[in-house]
Amino acid sequence: MKVNGDVVALDVEPWVSLLDALRDRIGLTGPKKGCDQGACGACTVLDGNMRINSCLALAVQYDGHEITTIEGVDHPLQEAFVRHDGLQCGYCTPGQICSAIGMLAEHAAGQPSAVTGEAAGQRLSEPEVRERMSGNLCRCGAYNGIVDAIMDVVGEAGR
The missing domain is CATH 3.10.20.30 (Beta-grasp domain)
Known part of the structure; x- marks a missing residue:
């Protein structure tokens, strides 16, 4: 491989x-x-x-x-996680970032979310990001920063 x-x-x-x-x-x-x-x-x-x-x-x-x-990985999400405090202890961060990259690719390819049914062509909303990232847990509770970092990278910050 x-x-x-x-x-x-x-x-x-x-x-x-x-x-x-x-x-x-x-x-x-x-x-x-x-x-x-x-x-x-x-x-x-x-x-x-x-x-x-x-x-x-x-x-x-x-x-x-x-x-x-x-x-x-060399992706803008890495800097965005730092900018938006999308990490605390850092244990989950590698998985969070890899998952976010995959999630953005899924959305861009038109794969609908299992829960909301939203797909490409529609704006990637904060609730959609939260649902699509729900398979990655953060024991420190940095979820708001994680979502803010992802929304920043997709150009939806300050919505």
């Missing part, structure tokens, strides 16, 4: 999660093992532009794929 632009050859058992392969075999510590059950989003990485919970994915499923972790 390609990880953050580099081709990586791994010899892993079929039961090794993508998260464990990234952290333990490649040494990337950005994706975090929070719940290890797909409930918190701390392990979120990108497969192309699609966000995935790497703790639920088997590494062997991603043979030949392009995986991006926070270490490979």
